[in-house]
Amino acid sequence: MPLLHVDALSRSFQSTRALAGATLTIDAGEIVALMGANGAGKSTLVKILSGVLPADSGTITLNGQAYAPGTPAEAAATGVVTVHQSTDLVGAPGLTVADILLLTRFSQRGHPFFVSRASIRRQAQAVLDAAGFDLPLDRDFADLTAADRQLVAIARALANRADLLILDEPTASLSIAESQRLFGILKRLRDDGLAILYISHRTADLEAIASRVLVMRGGAVVSAFERPIDFSTAIETMIGRKLQSARPGIRIAEGSPVFEMRDARLRSDSAAFDLTVHTGEVVAITGVLGAGKSRLLSAIFGAGHLAAGDMYLDGRPHRPKTPAEAIAAGVAMAAEDRHRSSLMPVNWPGSSLAATISLPHLGKWYPHGLLFGGREQREAEKAISRLRIKASGPQAPIASLSGGNQQKVVLARWEAEPSRLLLLDEPFQGVDVGARHDIIQAIRSRSDRATLIATSDPEEAYEVADRILVIDHHSLAAAPHGAPSGLSKEIHA
Amino acid sequence: MAASYAMIVWGLNAIATVPLVLAFGALIGLVNAFLIVRLKVPDLLATLSMMFLLSGLQLIPTAGRSISAGLILPNGATAGGAYDPAFLLIGRFSLLGIVPVSVVLMALVAIALFVLTERTRIGRLLFATGGNEVATRLAGASTARLKTLAYVISGTLASLGGIVIAARVGRGDVSSGGSLLMDAVAAALIGFAVLGKRRPNVLGTIVGAVFVGVLLNGLTMLNAPYYTQDFVKGAVLVGALALTYGTGRSNP
Numbered sequence: 001m002p003l004l005h006v007d008a009l010s011r012s013f014q015s016t017r018a019l020a021g022a023t024l025t026i027d028a029g030e031i032v033a034l035m036g037a038n039g040a041g042k043s044t045l046v047k048i049l050s051g052v053l054p055a056d057s058g059t060i061t062l063n064g065q066a067y068a069p070g071t072p073a074e075a076a077a078t079g080v081v082t083v084h085q086s087t088d089l090v091g092a093p094g095l096t097v098a099d100i101l102l103l104t105r106f107s108q109r110g111h112p113f114f115v116s117r118a119s120i121r122r123q124a125q126a127v128l129d130a131a132g133f134d135l136p137l138d139r140d141f142a143d144l145t146a147a148d149r150q151l152v153a154i155a156r157a158l159a160n161r162a163d164l165l166i167l168d169e170p171t172a173s174l175s176i177a178e179s180q181r182l183f184g185i186l187k188r189l190r191d192d193g194l195a196i197l198y199i200s201h202r203t204a205d206l207e208a209i210a211s212r213v214l215v216m217r218g219g220a221v222v223s224a225f226e227r228p229i230d231f232s233t234a235i236e237t238m239i240g241r242k243l244q245s246a247r248p249g250i251r252i253a254e255g256s257p258v259f260e261m262r263d264a265r266l267r268s269d270s271a272a273f274d275l276t277v278h279t280g281e282v283v284a285i286t287g288v289l290g291a292g293k294s295r296l297l298s299a300i301f302g303a304g305h306l307a308a309g310d311m312y313l314d315g316r317p318h319r320p321k322t323p324a325e326a327i328a329a330g331v332a333m334a335a336e337d338r339h340r341s342s343l344m345p346v347n348w349p350g351s352s353l354a355a356t357i358s359l360p361h362l363g364k365w366y367p368h369g370l371l372f373g374g375r376e377q378r379e380a381e382k383a384i385s386r387l388r389i390k391a392s393g394p395q396a397p398i399a400s401l402s403g404g405n406q407q408k409v410v411l412a413r414w415e416a417e418p419s420r421l422l423l424l425d426e427p428f429q430g431v432d433v434g435a436r437h438d439i440i441q442a443i444r445s446r447s448d449r450a451t452l453i454a455t456s457d458p459e460e461a462y463e464v465a466d467r468i469l470v471i472d473h474h475s476l477a478a479a480p481h482g483a484p485s486g487l488s489k490e491i492h493a
Numbered sequence: 494m495a496a497s498y499a500m501i502v503w504g505l506n507a508i509a510t511v512p513l514v515l516a517f518g519a520l521i522g523l524v525n526a527f528l529i530v531r532l533k534v535p536d537l538l539a540t541l542s543m544m545f546l547l548s549g550l551q552l553i554p555t556a557g558r559s560i561s562a563g564l565i566l567p568n569g570a571t572a573g574g575a576y577d578p579a580f581l582l583i584g585r586f587s588l589l590g591i592v593p594v595s596v597v598l599m600a601l602v603a604i605a606l607f608v609l610t611e612r613t614r615i616g617r618l619l620f621a622t623g624g625n626e627v628a629t630r631l632a633g634a635s636t637a638r639l640k641t642l643a644y645v646i647s648g649t650l651a652s653l654g655g656i657v658i659a660a661r662v663g664r665g666d667v668s669s670g671g672s673l674l675m676d677a678v679a680a681a682l683i684g685f686a687v688l689g690k691r692r693p694n695v696l697g698t699i700v701g702a703v704f705v706g707v708l709l710n711g712l713t714m715l716n717a718p719y720y721t722q723d724f725v726k727g728a729v730l731v732g733a734l735a736l737t738y739g740t741g742r743s744n745p
Contacts, residue, residue, distance in 0.1 A: 327633040342628050347691050349620040360632040362614040369614045
């Protein structure tokens, strides 16, 4: 009898079916990897299993009993524990490792009111021993490495009897050595009879530890791969078509180099790399979360800095200290998470569509400083018709637009004035398929500049770019010129 | 205090005193900006501790005494200066016998700030910095400079307010501005709530200031005891905040 049996599980959000009859089984003592593109339903499945969301229909059996947790605490009590991707939220600065390990215990009603340091240490050590980890109990949370935070989260999850451990991209922010250590621990836990559901895009990780790979697409588990795992087929199944057939008209770079990086290091301990982007070229950089995509783009835009190396824009040294300097030099960036990085709060001045577009260009469009005249209005009208933005007009509040249309406005902001190099960080976050198509067309229609796109989704990279580079552990892997056969190889990297 | 000290102890006239005091206010704004922008002290803590520092500092030159003509200094000497009559006119003269100078000043400041905040590039960027600082910096604006500007404007206007009080009272009272902190906060927060803007705005702040002024004046005319005033102000403030944030949340 399998440990966990999920049968025809479905869940819809308004009109979208996030999960459409997903079926899978997991046995005790195996590590099952779950792959799937954005929106394939992985996170919805995890949320249902961990008690964050209820399912609309379908059944889950755990240890032969019906399982339908109402809260994460209930799921944990039944033996299903989840460690989420973001480990910053595991604890808080000022708490020691021992405190964090016992947080769940402290929040139980029956816990004694007074606690002594000695008893905390003793109990925390027992939790660590149960998981088989070795961590400094007195270390402050703020001083822990990402890997140690991950281990603290896992140890706490395993503090109570657990049958199934769900890990969401656990190696995203780990170095290779740290990942290896984690894998060793996971294998030992597996040998002790724990079932692990492991969600990741990193084929190298899956190769190392997965007993089986399940691929999700369109809210269902579409195929399963036993060891030895054929990752090329798995990725093609995940994307839903042959890799070769999906390419846009590739333009091999023939323009002059717009932007170059030489011997660049994003962190002092990461490997050096070179990067060249040509006029009229769209280059995508793909890699898992935390691989250094945003750090690379921020460095080019002057919002961060390189640990070492040189940058050249049109052959001249490019060393922006602030985004303002980068913009003046002809670099534009639409950063990740548009709400945090580009948009104003609801009802705030400057939260209209037109003002969102004009924000970086106010100085150029209104040299006298007074906001009179319809320049902003006209530019917004141009953008609305060019990018097919669905909005009631230039003064529409940006919050009233759909995610795809908001993203179009952010793109329009940086296309309103000519630039030499446009940087787009996760430009398809929360963007529906139709809007994604419009945005890709808009990006690819320009030949007067170079475009560098960072995305964690290889499929998106594949749809938009002439050339795909893979970033891992803060360094770029060299990749051939957009050769389709290269993609699966790069994803393996 | 600074204005009175400049005239009574240093013997300056109104022409020299007013710019000096405004510059002192701007300097305090700069110090605030330095603490907040450069040293990254949280804004509320920085300005609050500067307030303690300054209200303590103003007691030192006069050993805690209020300043009026014939002030005896801590070293025993008698200050020789006097209030410049021209200075006192700022607080006491009415144009055409109806419109007090202080009201004219308020109108001028309000118009200037209205244009600045609603109709200029700088105003848009100031609001943008307050609304989403990350986005504003990524759009190429220097948020450090904008914040410094805001604190300098704030310091200068606060010292203008001080000049008006000193000119009206005619002496440098050590506690004359004390109750005005809450009045100013109340005016700005009521301004937040009225006119349905749910954001700081000049017109709303004027409405708030008039409201607080009428309220206090009304209480005085109703013969309400002076010690009830703080309670009423506090109640109005709590009510305005509850309205602003309570209704703001239900309408995301």
